[in-house]
Structure formats: C-alpha cells, structure tokens
Amino acid sequence: MTKKSATSERDSAKVKQQLYTDAYFEKGHWGLKIWQTLVAIFGWICVIVPVVITVTSFWAAYDPKIPHLWSYxxxxxxxxxxxxxxxxxxxxxxxxxxxxxxxxxxxxxxxxxxxPTFNPINQKKRETALEKFMDERFGDEEFRHNVRTYQVKPEQNLDTDQIHDLYEKHDLNDLDD
Missing domain, CATH: 1.10.287 (Helix Hairpins)
Structure with a gap:
C-alpha cells in the first residue's frame, strides 16, 4: 500500500467516524433489546388504550350501537x-x-x-480618499495613533459637510474615469 492511499483511507475513516452509539442496534445485548422492546410496547399500550376508551365512549354518547364503557x-x-x-x-x-x-x-x-445597500468597491475607494485627506490635514496615520495629545489648529477644523463633499467629489471623479 502506498503512502498516498494510506493517507486517503485515514481521511475517509475520519469522515465516516460515528459520533454516537446505541447498544440496542449492536450485535448481542439480547437482554437490553428484550427489556427496551417490552418497555416500548408497554408505553404504547399506555397511550393507545386511554385514547381508544375515550374515543369510543364519546362516540357511544351519540350512537347507541357502540358499547358504553362509561357514559358520564x-x-x-x-x-x-x-x-x-x-x-x-x-x-x-x-x-x-x-x-x-x-x-x-x-x-x-x-x-x-x-x-448590499452600498457598493463595497466604492466604499473602499472612499476609505482610501478619506485616509489621504486625514493624512494631509492631521498627519500620517502612525503619528495620529501614537501622539499623546494634539491640539487642532482653527484652520484644521472640519466644516459641517466637508466629508460628505469629499465623498461626492470622489464619486464624481470616479464617474469621469
């Protein structure tokens, strides 16, 4: 047997691995099989007999031909x-x-x-444009993440719609391409 075929047999054995066992369905265990079968039959009798008695008694209340087991x-x-x-x-x-x-x-x-309600490719381009804008305005990303304190100069403040305008400008540039 080659090494490759031995590996594939081991892999197929892993796939076929049984994750549970039931002694009832294995060979042998006759005492267990007889006991569980008797318990199952007794359980079904305990379900079927009251249902049959109830149905026939209810039916007998309306049809005199059916024998009355009880008629309260x-x-x-x-x-x-x-x-x-x-x-x-x-x-x-x-x-x-x-x-x-x-x-x-x-x-x-x-x-x-x-x-999706947004274009993932367009979203990535917007993120790149925003990163570039922030790098120009506030310094590179490493500086922004590692600086302990930073005072924003008045000319660095963002206008209310500046990022929105940046996105629109960026989207219009994409249309021109």
Whole structure:
C-alpha cells in the first residue's frame, strides 16, 4: 500500500467516524433489546388504550350501537370543552404562523433583497480618499495613533459637510474615469 492511499483511507475513516452509539442496534445485548422492546410496547399500550376508551365512549354518547364503557355527562362535557380549547389553540397557532410568514416575507422583500445597500468597491475607494485627506490635514496615520495629545489648529477644523463633499467629489471623479 502506498503512502498516498494510506493517507486517503485515514481521511475517509475520519469522515465516516460515528459520533454516537446505541447498544440496542449492536450485535448481542439480547437482554437490553428484550427489556427496551417490552418497555416500548408497554408505553404504547399506555397511550393507545386511554385514547381508544375515550374515543369510543364519546362516540357511544351519540350512537347507541357502540358499547358504553362509561357514559358520564361530565366526561362528555369535558371532552367537548377540551376539544374547544384545542381548536382555539390550533387557530391561534395558525394565525401566528401565517402572520409571522407574511411579516418575514415583507421584511425579506424590503431588506434582504436590497442588500448590499452600498457598493463595497466604492466604499473602499472612499476609505482610501478619506485616509489621504486625514493624512494631509492631521498627519500620517502612525503619528495620529501614537501622539499623546494634539491640539487642532482653527484652520484644521472640519466644516459641517466637508466629508460628505469629499465623498461626492470622489464619486464624481470616479464617474469621469
């Protein structure tokens, strides 16, 4: 076996590495398999039997052909009450899900499909132009970052829209190129 094929086999073994184990599905462990199967069957019986008794008793209240396991008026009323509560809960969840879907779709149409809202190439050119402007006005970047105190001279103060004007001037120069 060559070194290259041994390496590729090791890499494929890493990819196929199993991150969990379950003794139920391994060979052997018959006691565990029998015990877990019996517990699962018992659990399903504990779910299915009450549901069948409740459904047949509710159905028997309206159809005399069905055998009555119990026929308490309070029980029938309670089943109807729980049914109404579950129906209300279902309607509320449905309204919430539909409402959130509509909101998210509108948000996606408004925001996500407009991204990016700036041109990354243009943004980089603007940053370069601003850096050049700051270097001319206040000194190079190393000086600005390492100086302990600095007093700005009155002629160095920025006008209100000076950076905005710099960007517009820079963008117009890009159009001329």
């Amino acid at each position: 008026n309070e029980g029938i009323f309670e089943i109807k009450f729980i049914g109404i509560i579950l129906l209300f809960a279902f309607v509320m969840v449905w309204l919430f899900a539909v409402g959130m879907t509509i909101i998210q779709n509108r948000k996606r149409d408004r925001v996500v499909e407009q991204w």
